[in-house]
Amino acid sequence: MSKGLEGIVVADTSRSSVDGVNGVLIYHGYDILDLGENCSFEEVAYLLWYSKIPNGEELAAFHAELASQRELSAEMLAVMKGLPKGGHPVAVLRTIVSALSLEDADAENITIPEVQKKAIHLTAVIPTIIAAWQNIRNGREPIAPRTDLGHAANFVYMLTGEDPNPETVQAIDKYLILLADHGFNASTFSARVTTGTLADLYSAVTSAIGTLKGPSHGGATQAAMEQFLQAQKEGAEPWFNRVLGEGKRVMGIGHRVYKVEDPRAKILRPLAQKMANQTSEGYWFELAYDIEKLARNHEYFIERNLFPNVDYYGAPVLYMIGIPMDTFTSLFVMSRVVGWTAHVIEQLADNRLIRPRGNYVGPRGLKVEK
Ligand SMILES: CC(C)(COP(=O)(O)OP(=O)(O)OC[C@H]1O[C@@H](n2cnc3c(N)ncnc32)[C@H](O)[C@@H]1OP(=O)(O)O)[C@@H](O)C(=O)NCCC(=O)NCCS
The missing domain is CATH 1.10.580.10 (Citrate Synthase, domain 1)
Incomplete structure (x- = not known):
């Protein structure tokens, strides 16, 4: 299995x-x-x-x-x-x-x-x-x-x-x-x-x-921006420590397949930075970057190979463009x-029906009693 x-x-x-x-x-x-x-x-x-x-x-x-x-x-x-x-x-x-x-x-x-x-x-x-x-x-x-x-x-x-x-x-x-x-x-x-x-x-x-x-897939971009708004209120480091302490996830970080940096984040990070330099809301890039640095230097993220994925810098990019957060996905x-x-x-x-099987772990041999 x-x-x-x-x-x-x-x-x-x-x-x-x-x-x-x-x-x-x-x-x-x-x-x-x-x-x-x-x-x-x-x-x-x-x-x-x-x-x-x-x-x-x-x-x-x-x-x-x-x-x-x-x-x-x-x-x-x-x-x-x-x-x-x-x-x-x-x-x-x-x-x-x-x-x-x-x-x-x-x-x-x-x-x-x-x-x-x-x-x-x-x-x-x-x-x-x-x-x-x-x-x-x-x-x-x-x-x-x-x-x-x-x-x-x-x-x-x-x-x-x-x-x-x-x-x-x-x-x-x-x-x-x-x-x-x-x-x-x-x-x-x-x-x-x-x-x-x-x-x-x-x-x-x-x-x-x-x-x-x-939110584990495309909904993560909205969730990532919501977390940045919250982190802005609390301050990047106190927010990061609280989230980790509560055993929650940093949205926009981690990936099932990438155990190194997501190549899409490599393009979106400088794009977010460039946009930040052109708007009055540039602090969203700084905030995301500060949290990334905290994660990159934290044992928990290092041990598990957790890096920003496409949604991490995608969030401030879309936000700075003015796309409503609930429209990111x-x-x-x-x-x-x-x-x-x-x-x-x-x-x-080249079609074939996709039909995996489950490993049955429930009871057997029960009889209906009325
Ligand atoms: C993307 C994601 C669902 C991949 O999940 P997965 O391959 O099933 O990995 P798992 O959920 O088994 O996580 C592996 C470990 O890393 C931890 N982890 C994974 N992503 C994490 C995150 N964003 N923040 C904190 N911890 C995280 C898990 O808690 C788990 O720790 P454990 O081994 O101590 O239990 C996961 O990294 C995640 O939830 N990320 C945040 C949501 C997100 O950005 N999704 C968009 C993906 S493009």
Whole structure:
């Protein structure tokens, strides 16, 4: 038995490789550090789906295709307007992605070309859902998407109604690249399990969103920022000592696979620092960095090889951009939907039902007595 399936290999994949010993993440052959420096999110999505970085012509066509599918129907917007305004953004996203299947007369079609088309549609429309909910819950009308902007820029425009600031767009684009895929993480595995039963793509993505939501996975970014707000009130060191003393976890630290620094944190730390230098809220970087230093020098973290993961510096980056804390995980969905759907396609190409077994430790031989 392997509790939590730790160390179990369940399939071949050529989407991404997570090397937890050397701290290297690659997407279809390319190091994430290289992609983060030199590509856009759209190029990375293309790579994960089609196994190559697009040339100029391919990228232009891909941009146009994504941009043409950003609209949400009036019916879907009406459903959103009827939802309780206090609904968590990820719960709304999970609900609307599921509801989108009802608008697709061919939802059950899981041939690979059809799933690929639906993957593009979901990737294009998810930012519209996230931004629409932010407006609806604040009593505003949703802002219609634009076709002349890239993926990240259009998202910022729909969120704010203003021409997006290039630095904000660049930071979001980088964030989206870093989160697009990550081996057989829990939500991707969830999507593959659902696909393994030959269920439709909407079901697979809905399962994955539900799995991502937990604070041990994608929900950790929100939890990390909440802890930084608390640590600011108490002071970094007293807060750190209290949390450890109470046997609680420092959110954004630790990883099932990485036993060295998460390579994504290597990109997000300087990004957070750069953003801190440009805003009046720069102290969020300093605070996170102070807590990281406390952890790095503490025996408990050293013995267990616990380092910041992607969520640790992702939290101050998103916060300084002005993304509401409860919407952090939605941005994770906005990116990881590419990885999920790329894995669904891979699963479909060589499918076998995923069905592990449990070790039964309950009683036997009981008889019903009435
Ligand atoms: C990511 C995570 C769920 C991985 O869990 P895992 O591989 O199952 O590891 P375990 O929960 O078995 O933890 C191993 C040990 O490290 C400790 N540990 C793990 N993460 C810790 C953290 N963030 N803070 C303090 N202690 C931590 C555990 O208490 C455990 O200690 P023990 O051996 O004395 O019992 C875990 O590190 C965690 O909860 N991190 C915080 C949440 C987070 O950032 N999640 C996002 C991941 S990308």
